[in-house]
Amino acid sequence: MLYEDVLETVKKNNLIEENDKIVVALSGGPDSVCLLHVLYRMSKEMNLKVYAAHLNHQIRGLDAYVDSLYVMRICEKLDIPCFIRAIDVPKFCDENKMGLEDGARMLRYDIFEEIRNRVGADKVAIGHNQNDQAETVLMRIMRGTGLQGLRGIEYKRDKNIIRPILDISREEIEKYCEEYELEPRIDSTNLEAIYSRNKIRLKLLPYMEEEFNDNIIESIVRMSNNIKVDSDYINSQVEIAFEEASKSYEDGVYIFTDILKNMHKAIQSRIVIEAIKKVMGNVNSIDKKHIRDVLKLISDDKKSKKINLPKGLFAYRFNDYILISKKKIDFENIEFTYNLALNEDIYIDEIDKTFKSKVIAADEFDIDHMKEGYQYIDLGKIKGKLTLRNKRQGDKIRLQGGTKKIKELFIGMKIPREDRSLVPLIVDESMVVSVCGYRINADYKIDDNTEKILEFTLE
Amino acid sequence: MLYEDVLETVKKNNLIEENDKIVVALSGGPDSVCLLHVLYRMSKEMNLKVYAAHLNHQIRGLDAYVDSLYVMRICEKLDIPCFIRAIDVPKFCDENKMGLEDGARMLRYDIFEEIRNRVGADKVAIGHNQNDQAETVLMRIMRGTGLQGLRGIEYKRDKNIIRPILDISREEIEKYCEEYELEPRIDSTNLEAIYSRNKIRLKLLPYMEEEFNDNIIESIVRMSNNIKVDSDYINSQVEIAFEEASKSYEDGVYIFTDILKNMHKAIQSRIVIEAIKKVMGNVNSIDKKHIRDVLKLISDDKKSKKINLPKGLFAYRFNDYILISKKKIDFENIEFTYNLALNEDIYIDEIDKTFKSKVIAADEFDIDHMKEGYQYIDLGKIKGKLTLRNKRQGDKIRLQGGTKKIKELFIGMKIPREDRSLVPLIVDESMVVSVCGYRINADYKIDDNTEKILEFTLE
Numbered sequence: 024m025l026y027e028d029v030l031e032t033v034k035k036n037n038l039i040e041e042n043d044k045i046v047v048a049l050s051g052g053p054d055s056v057c058l059l060h061v062l063y064r065m066s067k068e069m070n071l072k073v074y075a076a077h078l079n080h081q082i083r084g085l086d087a088y089v090d091s092l093y094v095m096r097i098c099e100k101l102d103i104p105c106f107i108r109a110i111d112v113p114k115f116c117d118e119n120k121m122g123l124e125d126g127a128r129m130l131r132y133d134i135f136e137e138i139r140n141r142v143g144a145d146k147v148a149i150g151h152n153q154n155d156q157a158e159t160v161l162m163r164i165m166r167g168t169g170l171q172g173l174r175g176i177e178y179k180r181d182k183n184i185i186r187p188i189l190d191i192s193r194e195e196i197e198k199y200c201e202e203y204e205l206e207p208r209i210d211s212t213n214l215e216a217i218y219s220r221n222k223i224r225l226k227l228l229p230y231m232e233e234e235f236n237d238n239i240i241e242s243i244v245r246m247s248n249n250i251k252v253d254s255d256y257i258n259s260q261v262e263i264a265f266e267e268a269s270k271s272y273e274d275g276v277y278i279f280t281d282i283l284k285n286m287h288k289a290i291q292s293r294i295v296i297e298a299i300k301k302v303m304g305n306v307n308s309i310d311k312k313h314i315r316d317v318l319k320l321i322s323d324d325k326k327s328k329k330i331n332l333p334k335g336l337f338a339y340r341f342n343d344y345i346l347i348s349k350k351k352i353d354f355e356n357i358e359f360t361y362n363l364a365l366n367e368d369i370y371i372d373e374i375d376k377t378f379k380s381k382v383i384a385a386d387e388f389d390i391d392h393m394k395e396g397y398q399y400i401d402l403g404k405i406k407g408k409l410t411l412r413n414k415r416q417g418d419k420i421r422l423q424g425g426t427k428k429i430k431e432l433f434i435g436m437k438i439p440r441e442d443r444s445l446v447p448l449i450v451d452e453s454m455v456v457s458v459c460g461y462r463i464n465a466d467y468k469i470d471d472n473t474e475k476i477l478e479f480t481l482e
Numbered sequence: 483m484l485y486e487d488v489l490e491t492v493k494k495n496n497l498i499e500e501n502d503k504i505v506v507a508l509s510g511g512p513d514s515v516c517l518l519h520v521l522y523r524m525s526k527e528m529n530l531k532v533y534a535a536h537l538n539h540q541i542r543g544l545d546a547y548v549d550s551l552y553v554m555r556i557c558e559k560l561d562i563p564c565f566i567r568a569i570d571v572p573k574f575c576d577e578n579k580m581g582l583e584d585g586a587r588m589l590r591y592d593i594f595e596e597i598r599n600r601v602g603a604d605k606v607a608i609g610h611n612q613n614d615q616a617e618t619v620l621m622r623i624m625r626g627t628g629l630q631g632l633r634g635i636e637y638k639r640d641k642n643i644i645r646p647i648l649d650i651s652r653e654e655i656e657k658y659c660e661e662y663e664l665e666p667r668i669d670s671t672n673l674e675a676i677y678s679r680n681k682i683r684l685k686l687l688p689y690m691e692e693e694f695n696d697n698i699i700e701s702i703v704r705m706s707n708n709i710k711v712d713s714d715y716i717n718s719q720v721e722i723a724f725e726e727a728s729k730s731y732e733d734g735v736y737i738f739t740d741i742l743k744n745m746h747k748a749i750q751s752r753i754v755i756e757a758i759k760k761v762m763g764n765v766n767s768i769d770k771k772h773i774r775d776v777l778k779l780i781s782d783d784k785k786s787k788k789i790n791l792p793k794g795l796f797a798y799r800f801n802d803y804i805l806i807s808k809k810k811i812d813f814e815n816i817e818f819t820y821n822l823a824l825n826e827d828i829y830i831d832e833i834d835k836t837f838k839s840k841v842i843a844a845d846e847f848d849i850d851h852m853k854e855g856y857q858y859i860d861l862g863k864i865k866g867k868l869t870l871r872n873k874r875q876g877d878k879i880r881l882q883g884g885t886k887k888i889k890e891l892f893i894g895m896k897i898p899r900e901d902r903s904l905v906p907l908i909v910d911e912s913m914v915v916s917v918c919g920y921r922i923n924a925d926y927k928i929d930d931n932t933e934k935i936l937e938f939t940l941e
Contacts, residue, residue: 164623165694167701169708173632222693230689234681235624242626249628253716256748260719289715 025199029061029187036178038185039065044072044144045185048135049098049105051077051090054150056097056207057196058188062148063101076138076147078131079109082123090208097205106138132184139183151176151186154193157243158223170254175247192240261293268294275348276301283345284321291318298347299336308333320345329354329441342375357444363409365402365477371411374445378411378459380479388476390469398457400449400467402475407452411459413444420455421465429455436461447481484658488520488646495637497644498524503531503603504644507594508557508564510536510549513609515556515666516655517647521607522560535597535606537590538568541582549667556664565597591643598642610635610645613652616702617682629713634706651699720752727753734807735760742804743780750777757806758795767792779804788813788900801834816903822868824861824936830870833904837870837918839938847935849928857916859908859926861934866911870918872903879914880924888914895920906940 033039047062049055059075066073077094079087091107098105116126135147156175163172179185188196200207231239268282276298283291295317299306309332316330320340329352330338339346346352359373369378382402393399418429433443449456457463459481469476492498506521508514518534525532536553538546550566557564575585594606615634622631638644647655659666690698727741735757742750754776758765768791775789779799787799788811798805805811818832828837841861852858877888892902908915916922918940928935 162694164702164705165690165698167695167697168705170712173705219694227689227693230686231624234686235621235678236626238626239624243623246623246627246632253629253712253748256746257712257715259746287715287718289712 025057025191025195026061026064028191028195030065032178032190033065033187038179038187039069039071039146041069042071043069043146044074044142046074046076046106046135046139046142046144046147047103048131048147048149049075049077049094050150051094051097051208052150053193053196053200053205053207053209054152054155054188056205057191057199058148058150059097059101059103060199060203060205061187063103072144073103074138074142074144075103075105076135077105077107078112078127078134079107080112080127080130081109082112082127093208104142106141108134108138110134146183146185148185148187150188152188152191152193152196153244154224154228154240156189156247157228157240158220160243160247161223161227162219170250170257173247173250174254175244190244257289257293261290261297264290265294265297269298271301274350275346278345278347280321280340280344291321295347299332302347302349303334303336317345317347354441355444358413359447360410360412363411363449365409369411371447373413374447376447377482378447378479379482380477383476383478385469385473385476388469394478394480397478397480398459398463399469400456400463400477400479401469401473402477403473404467405451405456406454409456410450411447412450413446414448418448418450418455420458420462422462423465429458432458432462449479484516484650484654485520485523487650487654489524491637491649492524492646497638497646498528498530498605500528501530502528502605503533503601505533505535505565505594505598505601505603505606506562507590507606507608508534508536508553509609510553510667511609512652512655512659512664512666512668513611513614513647515664516650516658517607517609518556518560518562519658519662519664520647522562531603532562533597533601533603534562534564535594536564536566537571537586537593538566539571539586539589540568541571541586552667563601565600567593567597569593605642605644607644607646609647611647611650611652611655612703613683613687613699615648615706616687616699617679619702619706620682620686621678629709629716632706632709633713634703649703716748716752720749720756723749724753724756728757730760733809734805737804737806739780739799739803750780754804754806758791761806761808762793762795776804776806813900814903817872818906819869819871822870822908824868828870830906832872833906835906836941837906837938838941839936842935842937844928844932844935853937853939856937856939857918857922858928859915859922859936859938860928860932861936862932863926864910864915865913868915869909870906871909872905873907877907877909877914879917879921881921882924888917891917891921908938 039045045062047055047059049059059073062071062073065071075094075098077091079091081087091109094107095105110130112127112130113123115121115130116123119126121129138144139147160173160175163175176186176189178189199205228239236242264286268286269276269278271277278294278298283294286294292314295314296306296309299309313332317332317338320328320330320338323340328340332338335349337346337348337351339348339352357373359371361369361371361378363369363378363380365380365382367380369380370376371378414429414433419426420429420432421427422432429448430443433446438446446461447459449459454466455464456467457479459479498504504521506514506518508518518532521530521532524530534553534557536550538550540546550568553566554564569589571586571589572582574580574589575582578585580588597603598606619632619634622634635645635648637648658664687698695701723745727745728735728737730736737753737757742753745753751773754773755765755768758768772791776791776797779787779789779797782799789797791797794808796805796807796810798807798811816832818830820828820830820837822828822837822839824839824841826839828839829835830837873888873892878885879888879891880886881891888907889902892905897905905920906918908918913925914923915926916938918938
């Protein structure tokens, strides 16, 4: 029965193909020993090549050596090549300032991967079982999780980690070991979060079983498997949506706000996560709040805004997109200068805006029809060449109240320091003619003698 | 703080609008009393009209009367119209063979709805809190659930049930009641699943809090709220997909297999659920296995198949669609008869197939190019009028081995009884000319003297 159930799991989740070479992570405990034996049987049917890899972690001195001995013996009996590595895990953890559990897990996976490479194997098989799954899901629920976390342990990870006995209960595994007289080492449970896990295993789950549901393990695992289907669906939709809403360049991932804002909240947050993953390789130091902050940029009217994310990552809001990037863009130090050619659109790359101007003859101009969002100057009053640029040290403008430093004007208008470099000024060879979108120099205003008018706006 | 938090919940979930009339379900316990008081304060700000509805359930004799008295007094103090109904709930449950918890819940909601209608109110407000939410989610996890169940209690249900204090913890509610000296009746908790719930409340959650997470309630509720967003997204996609893949008629819902089969598993199962909901009004007696069985019909090669679902519901597999219907279709009792007009397509509604025929002159016919899936007869050998129909009692055909009853032919060909009425026969005025798709009467075969040939097929 167990063998057939594992076969079904393997088939359903596409874990093993004919002729695969598989390294079994063998601690010597019932799970990994059962897994080894099942794969040993399967190897004949599917022409597999099976290896075993064992880490002598030197944590429980003599016990660990007996584990290694046991592992060697059972591999010999089944004629399976066995690789044993002895590492002083406590010392390693100490030196690398890691907890014993984290360190041991990291080392184990490293060693399995190393051995997999050495023997040229396709996959590493790990002996997680159904109870581990229920415990993991329950632990995550208690610590706080979402859809992704409720998936629990995966049947397959990173293409080469597989878990063929994930649908098998601990009880079935122990019965199997007895039936085949495998005599596993009972103490050799893995070290992962052993204390919390033992509480879940020995106290919490039995209590739930007693008081609420005889099949608590199966119920939790079934839930997790249902969630996997839903989560897979959402992930597939996110993939499509990410493709549609973003573009990746060397300097980061651009997410287009017009597309993003029409997507469902469930998709929006995941697109931001995908973008961060693409830039950073992972989202380890990112939490819900960061994602929320980035998403707030969508509806933020204040463009050219910067958000600091952990580990030197930034999210910038430009006109049409959010940029997720490691590049530090200092909006205060932007400098730009464009020749102002009349009647021509000038796209200002640095602030992602377009300056549009039009020359109008005074007799065709009706002062009552000045358009909202547009500004008007008397072209006849211009001295020399016109330039479009952002502020420079010492810039001045003449207003009705007298001449004023641009810097003071910005302070008076309460424009935040980081936004001041983003305001284009029109200057001629003598002075600032206009602070685009805000003010016109009093000396350049239209009057009764005006012949030609420059109408302009920023889009 | 509590008041502001409730306002935020109300706003975020669109629970209450200005000028709403709201009936508060008032047991007299802290939750409902706090809710009453908050809505009382809100009524001034938002011009609400607030009513109270109380059920004296007569379960705990005198206690229940003291509850009612308390409810009357607090409503009087706040000048809120109060409706009290006394019903002998234990007697009602006894008479209707319901459990006390289920019966009391049903009666309560019935009475709230009745009072809402009587006063012409828009909504009924229920005092579920954050702890109730965590308990509900945990209970569902333990009993086995999926995405829908993990949503927990909804802020809003059926448009007129609202839960404004769902984000507030029990502790905050008790503090609020103290602060405003509301002196709620502590025993008057609602009756819903009180025994299991008490175990979760008094044993399980405190243990989890102690051993795993100080903020276990918030963690579980946050998970549930995250899941709600994901679940909302999936539901919105299902709505679109259902529209695309199905059509509802009086006799049931038709789901088109060509469209359905290309959809994600997460969507497929929900489309079947939607179809059943549409036909039955609910999916109360449907479980996972039924959905799986219906979905198996997609890949089932055997068309015209029937599945029995609970409560007189059926799922039928026809050529291009699955029909979810209460109508009993007995494939064995189908009868159809069509005049066989040559060179014309005949659509056979009963089996959703099209009979196509073409007359070919013998000298234009090449026996080596007879097409797969087509049959050929000698038109010159036909006696009288041609008819296309399914089998009748006593039908016979002449084969090489001799004359055979159609019934025996079907048995010999192992065509299941329920499929036999679905096979069209060509008959002339003397005999069965062809069992379409299977056999040709030996007397009608093409030979050297044939002048005109009828080529035909079923599509």
